Amino acid sequence: MNSTTINPRGTSPKMPLRRWIKRITSNYVVRMMARAIFTVWFVTSLIFFLVRLMPSNPIEVYINELIVQYSLTYAEARDQAASLFAIDLDAPLWKQYTDYMVQLAHGNLGNSLRSPGTSVWQIIVAFLPWTLFSVGLGLIISFVLGVFIGMLLAYKRQALWEPAVSGTASMLSSIPNYLIGIVLVVYLGVQWKLVPIHKMRGSHSPGMQPAFTWAFIMDIFFHAALPILTYVLSTIGSWILSMKSSTIGTLGEDYVTVARARGLSEGRITTAYVGRNAMLPLITQLLISIGFVVGGSILIENIFVYQGIGYRLLSALSTRDYPLMQGIFLIITISVVVSNLVADFIYGWFDPRVRIAGGER
Amino acid sequence: MTTSLELMPKAGIRYWPGRLIRGVGRFLKLMSRNKTGFVGFLIFIGFVLLTTVGTWFVPPATSADISAIYAPPSWKHPLGTDSQGKDIFAQIVHGGRDILQMALLTGIISTFIGVALGSLSALIGGGFDAFLTMLADIWLTIPRFPLLAVLATLVKLDNMLFLALLLSVLSWAGLYRSIRAQVFSIKERDYIEAATALDLGMWHIIFSEVLPNMLSYIAISFTFGMTSAIYAQVGLVFLGLVPLTRNWGVMINLAWTQGAIFFKDSVYFIMAPVMAIALFQLSIVWMSRSLEEIFNPRLRTG
Numbered sequence: 001m002n003s004t005t006i007n008p009r010g011t012s013p014k015m016p017l018r019r020w021i022k023r024i025t026s027n028y029v030v031r032m033m034a035r036a037i038f039t040v041w042f043v044t045s046l047i048f049f050l051v052r053l054m055p056s057n058p059i060e061v062y063i064n065e066l067i068v069q070y071s072l073t074y075a076e077a078r079d080q081a082a083s084l085f086a087i088d089l090d091a092p093l094w095k096q097y098t099d100y101m102v103q104l105a106h107g108n109l110g111n112s113l114r115s116p117g118t119s120v121w122q123i124i125v126a127f128l129p130w131t132l133f134s135v136g137l138g139l140i141i142s143f144v145l146g147v148f149i150g151m152l153l154a155y156k157r158q159a160l161w162e163p164a165v166s167g168t169a170s171m172l173s174s175i176p177n178y179l180i181g182i183v184l185v186v187y188l189g190v191q192w193k194l195v196p197i198h199k200m201r202g203s204h205s206p207g208m209q210p211a212f213t214w215a216f217i218m219d220i221f222f223h224a225a226l227p228i229l230t231y232v233l234s235t236i237g238s239w240i241l242s243m244k245s246s247t248i249g250t251l252g253e254d255y256v257t258v259a260r261a262r263g264l265s266e267g268r269i270t271t272a273y274v275g276r277n278a279m280l281p282l283i284t285q286l287l288i289s290i291g292f293v294v295g296g297s298i299l300i301e302n303i304f305v306y307q308g309i310g311y312r313l314l315s316a317l318s319t320r321d322y323p324l325m326q327g328i329f330l331i332i333t334i335s336v337v338v339s340n341l342v343a344d345f346i347y348g349w350f351d352p353r354v355r356i357a358g359g360e361r
Numbered sequence: 362m363t364t365s366l367e368l369m370p371k372a373g374i375r376y377w378p379g380r381l382i383r384g385v386g387r388f389l390k391l392m393s394r395n396k397t398g399f400v401g402f403l404i405f406i407g408f409v410l411l412t413t414v415g416t417w418f419v420p421p422a423t424s425a426d427i428s429a430i431y432a433p434p435s436w437k438h439p440l441g442t443d444s445q446g447k448d449i450f451a452q453i454v455h456g457g458r459d460i461l462q463m464a465l466l467t468g469i470i471s472t473f474i475g476v477a478l479g480s481l482s483a484l485i486g487g488g489f490d491a492f493l494t495m496l497a498d499i500w501l502t503i504p505r506f507p508l509l510a511v512l513a514t515l516v517k518l519d520n521m522l523f524l525a526l527l528l529s530v531l532s533w534a535g536l537y538r539s540i541r542a543q544v545f546s547i548k549e550r551d552y553i554e555a556a557t558a559l560d561l562g563m564w565h566i567i568f569s570e571v572l573p574n575m576l577s578y579i580a581i582s583f584t585f586g587m588t589s590a591i592y593a594q595v596g597l598v599f600l601g602l603v604p605l606t607r608n609w610g611v612m613i614n615l616a617w618t619q620g621a622i623f624f625k626d627s628v629y630f631i632m633a634p635v636m637a638i639a640l641f642q643l644s645i646v647w648m649s650r651s652l653e654e655i656f657n658p659r660l661r662t663g
Contacts, residue, residue, distance in 0.1 A: 035495075035498065035499070038499065039499045039502050039503075042499055043503055047511070050511075050512070050515060051515065170646070171643060174588065174642050174643050174645075174646040175639045175642060175643065176591070176592045176595065176596070176638070176639070176642065178595075178596060178599060179635050179638060179639050182613065182617070182631065182635055183632075183635060186628060186631055186632065190623070190624075190625060190628075191625060191628055291501070291502055291503075291504050291505075292504075292505075292506075294504060295504035295505055295506040295507050296506060296596075298506060298507055298510060298600070299506070299596050299599065299600065302600065310507075313507060313510070314510070314600060317510055317511065317513075317514050317602065318601075320514065325511060325514070329504075329507055329508070329511055332504050332507055333502075333503065333504060336502055336503075336504050337502050340502050
């Protein structure tokens with residue numbers, strides 16, 4: 001026993017190390033995490049260099065603005081700009097870049113240009129939860145409903161109402177989401193006056209204090225109702241159609257026939273055999289759509305004047321508040337990357353093949 | 362077989378109008394196999410005619426008419442008038458060309474990028490393929506529309522060709538993935554092996570051996586490129602980030618900011634461009650079904 005642990009120095013200490021490295025690099029979780037971190041770094045760098053290398057360099061624009069507005073000298077304006085952007089303008093570009101990255105790693109996103117004294121981080125913390133809430137709830141409702149309706153359509157292919165539902169689904173899936181939002185405002189709010197559109201603006205009523213009370217929760221849902229409805233309507237069509245075709249494909253599989261032959265109850269076959277397998281390809285779609293819907297929130301939130309991150313991004317863009325813009329874009333990217341990561345793990349949980357053969361794929 | 366081959370050049374030169382008509386007829390017959398696809402195709406052609414030929418017959422709505430603000434539809438104004446008394450129908454006719462050209466241009470460029478990178482990646486393989494695949498995976502997680510919005514504040518996006526190029530570059534990853542997967546499956550077939558053995562060259566293999574066998578995928582990716590271009594362009598214009606001459610997106614923006622949220626009367630002003638864009642998008646999606654069937658005969662039924 002003892003002789004195996006005390007090895008002569010030579011080849012053996014290397015072997016476990018290499019095996020450890022291989023085990024770490026081929027690990028599904030580690031690979032996914034590494035890719036997520038790399039993506040965030042890539043996007044951050046992309047935006048950093050885009051902002052600085054563009055012909056209309058926003059820092060120079062801001063310096064000129066200060067000179068004109070407050071009649072400062074160039075040096076004063078430059079100092080002020082440098083402190084606001086939290087960078088050293090005299091340093092070479094690579095130094096600015098590493099400084100920016102170090103600041104980011106410490107969680108420092110700089111200060112807003114247009115609301116002085118407010119850090120970008122504070123603004124993001126105030127606006128991001130509303131977007132995550134409305135987009136997340138909208139996607140979950142639409143996914144669950146869509147999967148259910150899609151399976152129903154696959155089982156009732158002969159029904160007379162089937163083409164009508166499929167047709168509506170294909171129409172909804174090909175109309176841009178902001179047009180659906182506009183139609184909702186124009187018809188529900190203005191033409192038919194079914195909902196008080198002006199009262200529904202904002203993420204919650206003015207003066208309402210965030211608290212875990214019934215009134216506050218009702219208020220949140222009242223204000224988020226139309227954005228959520230838009231997210232549901234604009235994504236449900238593709239869930240219905242994909243689930244329908246996926247279920248039809250699964251119904252013809254041998255294991256479903258075998259399950260029937262074994263005399264399993266139809267309910268168990270539908271949920272555990274057909275449903276679970278038919279949903280697999282949809283989960284990959286779900287992770288791609290998260291990014292698309294979060295990105296689309298800039299349009300939807302401006303239609304409903306819903307104060308989420310997309311709404312704030314547009315106002316940062318139109319007032320040329322670059323640090324804020326950069327920070328919000330980074331946060332949107334991170335939330336998309338994280339939700340993709342979560343979706344990847346869920347996918348691994350649903351489909352064990354991914355977990356086991358992760359390194360080989 | 363041999364006789365028809367000998368006859369072809371002569372007949373081709375002498376009777377080319379006849380052959381053209383016959384070709385168009387065959388195309389229409391194939392298109393009409395799928396009813397939804399054919400309806401989409403007809404609507405699409407209708408839009409193309411409306412925004413090209415239509416502009417010769419309908420004078421542009423330039424003069425404001427204060428006596429006819431928010432007029433309901435009539436013979437004189439088929440879709441009513443806007444907040445300045447201008448004819449909405451004329452604005453629809455003249456405001457579509459921009460969007461159609463943009464969509465076609467983006468469709469062509471993005472399909473080209475996707476096909477070129479996808480087939481190169483699958484045929485070369487190795488490190489090149491691994492690198493591009495990784496880049497595509499990352500690219501797909503970048504929120505595209507916010508990036509476009511950010512870019513719109515840094516560069517002036519008023520040049521149509523530049524905007525089309527930008528949209529294509531931003532959306533290369535999705536197309537690349539599907540084309541690459543397709544080429545991978547085609548690559549293993551015998552005729553590609555034969556062409557490789559004959560040393561026919563990479564570009565010959567891509568364009569004469571691989572491409573014709575995945576035309577249905579290319580048709581789909583082309584229509585997809587068009588719809589996402591329309592989504593992005595109209596979205597940017599609606600947010601007021603891209604300055605463009607009067608088109609459907611600008612109409613929505615104007616109608617929205619000038620009172621669609623307050624006045625009941627402005628319903629035609631806002632709904633006309635909304636319906637035009639929605640219908641145009643639908644027609645492209647529907648048309649893609651027919652195209653898919655034409656290029657992929659296995660899908661044809663009956």
